[in-house]
Amino acid sequence: MEAVAEGLWGLADYHEKEGEIAKSIKCLEAICQSHDSFLPIIEVKTRLRLATLLLKHTHNANHAKSHLERSQLLLKSIPSCFDLKCRTFSLLSQCYHLVGAIHRQKQILHKALDLAASANSDVSANLWACNFNSQLANALIIEGDCSSALSVLESGYASATQLYYPQLQMFFATSILHVHLMQWPDDNLVQSALHRCDEIWGSLSPDKSATQHVDKLDAAMKADLQKMREIQRLSNELNAISQSLSRSDLPNRERLLLSTKQAHLQDQITSLSAFSSFLEQPLEPAYFGNASRAWQDKLFLAPPPVDGEWLPKSAVYSLVDLMVVVFGRPRGLFKECAKRIQSGIQTIQGELAKLGINEGVREVDVQHSSIWMAGVYLILLMQLLENNVAMELTRSEFVAAQQTLLRMKDLFVRFPTILQGCESVIELLRGQYAHYVGCYSGAAFHFIEAAKMTESKSVQAMCHIYAAISHFCCGDAESLAQALDLIGPVYRMKDSYVGVREEANVHFVYGLLLVRQNDYEEARTKLAKGLQIAHTSTGNLQLISQYLTILGHLALSLHDTIQAREILRSALTLAKKLYDVPTQIWVLSVLKDLYQGLGEVGNQMENDEYQKKKSDELQRKIADAQSSIHHLELIELSRFKVIDMKRGVAASQSMSANLDIPESVGLWTTQPGSSSSRLLDVDSRRRPKRR
Numbered sequence: 001m002e003a004v005a006e007g008l009w010g011l012a013d014y015h016e017k018e019g020e021i022a023k024s025i026k027c028l029e030a031i032c033q034s035h036d037s038f039l040p041i042i043e044v045k046t047r048l049r050l051a052t053l054l055l056k057h058t059h060n061a062n063h064a065k066s067h068l069e070r071s072q073l074l075l076k077s078i079p080s081c082f083d084l085k086c087r088t089f090s091l092l093s094q095c096y097h098l099v100g101a102i103h104r105q106k107q108i109l110h111k112a113l114d115l116a117a118s119a120n121s122d123v124s125a126n127l128w129a130c131n132f133n134s135q136l137a138n139a140l141i142i143e144g145d146c147s148s149a150l151s152v153l154e155s156g157y158a159s160a161t162q163l164y165y166p167q168l169q170m171f172f173a174t175s176i177l178h179v180h181l182m183q184w185p186d187d188n189l190v191q192s193a194l195h196r197c198d199e200i201w202g203s204l205s206p207d208k209s210a211t212q213h214v215d216k217l218d219a220a221m222k223a224d225l226q227k228m229r230e231i232q233r234l235s236n237e238l239n240a241i242s243q244s245l246s247r248s249d250l251p252n253r254e255r256l257l258l259s260t261k262q263a264h265l266q267d268q269i270t271s272l273s274a275f276s277s278f279l280e281q282p283l284e285p286a287y288f289g290n291a292s293r294a295w296q297d298k299l300f301l302a303p304p305p306v307d308g309e310w311l312p313k314s315a316v317y318s319l320v321d322l323m324v325v326v327f328g329r330p331r332g333l334f335k336e337c338a339k340r341i342q343s344g345i346q347t348i349q350g351e352l353a354k355l356g357i358n359e360g361v362r363e364v365d366v367q368h369s370s371i372w373m374a375g376v377y378l379i380l381l382m383q384l385l386e387n388n389v390a391m392e393l394t395r396s397e398f399v400a401a402q403q404t405l406l407r408m409k410d411l412f413v414r415f416p417t418i419l420q421g422c423e424s425v426i427e428l429l430r431g432q433y434a435h436y437v438g439c440y441s442g443a444a445f446h447f448i449e450a451a452k453m454t455e456s457k458s459v460q461a462m463c464h465i466y467a468a469i470s471h472f473c474c475g476d477a478e479s480l481a482q483a484l485d486l487i488g489p490v491y492r493m494k495d496s497y498v499g500v501r502e503e504a505n506v507h508f509v510y511g512l513l514l515v516r517q518n519d520y521e522e523a524r525t526k527l528a529k530g531l532q533i534a535h536t537s538t539g540n541l542q543l544i545s546q547y548l549t550i551l552g553h554l555a556l557s558l559h560d561t562i563q564a565r566e567i568l569r570s571a572l573t574l575a576k577k578l579y580d581v582p583t584q585i586w587v588l589s590v591l592k593d594l595y596q597g598l599g600e601v602g603n604q605m606e607n608d609e610y611q612k613k614k615s616d617e618l619q620r621k622i623a624d625a626q627s628s629i630h631h632l633e634l635i636e637l638s639r640f641k642v643i644d645m646k647r648g649v650a651a652s653q654s655m656s657a658n659l660d661i662p663e664s665v666g667l668w669t670t671q672p673g674s675s676s677s678r679l680l681d682v683d684s685r686r687r688p689k690r691r
Helices: 002-017 021-032 040-057 061-076 082-098 102-118 123-142 146-162 166-183 187-204 210-245 252-273 313-331 334-354 368-394 398-414 420-436 440-452 457-474 477-492 501-516 520-538 541-557 561-577 581-598 601-626 631-635
Strands: 668-670 676-678
Touching: 002 021, 002 040, 021 040, 040 061, 040 082, 061 082, 082 102, 082 123, 082 368, 102 123, 123 146, 123 166, 146 166, 166 187, 210 252, 210 313, 313 334, 313 368, 313 541, 334 368, 368 398, 368 420, 398 420, 398 601, 398 631, 420 440, 420 457, 420 631, 440 457, 457 477, 457 501, 477 501, 501 520, 501 541, 520 541, 541 561, 541 581, 561 581, 581 601
Parallel strands: none
Antiparallel strands: 668 676
16 A cells, blocks of 8 residues: 555656646545555655645645644654654644634644654754744734743744754844834843844854845845746747647657757756755645745745745845845935836735735735735835835935825725734825925924834834924924924933934934034034944935035034035035935035135036026925825825724734834925025834944
8 A cells, every 4th residue: 555655646746746736636635535544654644745735736724724633633643753743733833824723823833842842952853943933923923922922932042042053043033123123112122132133143244244145135036036037938948849749740850859859958947946955855834825836936045844934935036125225225226226116016016916916905805814925015015115205205206206105005094904014104204205395394293193103112213303303394483392392302312222323313403403503513523423323334325415414514604614615515426316406405505605605606606506406496396296186185184094994804913013114214404594405314214223
């Protein structure tokens, strides 16, 4: 009977490679439904293979669950088979996750961890412990039990430490940091978690910056894309040859040549498609949310069994695009960023379509088994759109920013549970839009509302800085008092923030207020410190150009015209590189004062002409935005309303927490004692940056 089983296994393999999944399943089911008795180990392996096929190629998680539950019962009578038992536990946990049986999932994972603990502390046992702890932490977070999730993640970290595997340590350390950021119980705990991440990061590659890591990942992604394109090209050629060979009237000589070429192409495709040896294991666990993807549609970022819990390849591609945008946009690489944003959005839309999510589909219409992966893609999509809004506002393309912001609103209204963590970001972007088009009091309203929608102290600080700027721009005594009331507490807490952006931004705003109060020397000290942070830690050219502009204004006020000229020229160069019209106008207004004071009539006339050109350009773009039918909707003093609030979907709490949305854009205002100007690039991200 063992030979029969091996024959059916081989036939199932053949049908799967040919894409005939139904036939492959029937071969395996023949073993399970046979009236003749097979050894329990054979039935277990067969049912595990069946469950894997069902999870890979269908939405039938319940059928897969039945096979796995039967395998679990059979394995109870077998004393050994550690690896098979662990694979059964892992796959069964994923089935419970997909059908929403979180309580059952936790039970099975606790049994799995007991099994791993009972084994010798070898590599396999520790890797399975990492796998189970990762899944259990996710289940606990779904139920909102962050304290238990932290405990489980610490256990996973301990297992990774026993393996002397820093990449796996980093996975658990960053997961622990993420949970702390979600609930933010204590600044010291967040700081401690961040410090551990820094230590592990340093041990991985002390001589590499974050940008170099992004470049390396981007290069790997491009190489993989090139390989897949080549496989597709060879496959198309192979299909054409196979069609020709199917002709009955084909001459023997030509048939022989085509057959030889067919074999050569098959060898090439096999060579390109080959992965590591562990890919050949037929019982490898599938990843969360997997509906109908082949193994070739998965990037292996860790050794088994941990590799089963990573993102599918298309999500990794989109994430790499997002990371390139996050690092490129502050440096003014808008052409590349626009290309990456479009690439990421197209990839995500294709994946959402596979999950049945097209225009008009709402949260309540999504299959339960697809919710997890849908959430991954929707959040990535929102982050790409957020960066697109930021880029368009920086370039004063307000109509384009309107359209993208309304697209974000549409997604939030349709998927209110999955995307509820994005609500504060949308509100914050409404405030930025309102500020750009001169609606300062409305902008302050939206910033304060955004602060109310998040529990992150860091994001709240950013929102209060934005609101302070908007009040400052109103110009009246009451608004200035409100600005001081908002910025004072933020400044006093500047040393408690985990990231560097909060400190850089609060120094800028506080320095601006000191300028308004004519305390130039103290203002210069604060601004110089903030500029150093912005230059060394953020690499944000927009923020640096704004720092230089206000420092140039200060130098002029202190009659240091030589330094003022050099600083302002640098500021104007950076603003032009970013197509940042408001900041250009601000710099030009200060240069006008400089040229007037020095009596440089020719330079002043040229400066005035260029300033008028830019001012007219900005006013035209604002007028275009105000004439849009969507303008009033965006600046309205109320939150966006979610009409369909049926939140009966068990979406992950990790998606409903304060999300780590990439950085936002600058705000422009009225320069103290002068004409229009530009203010800082304060950002809505709370995550610390390490360069």
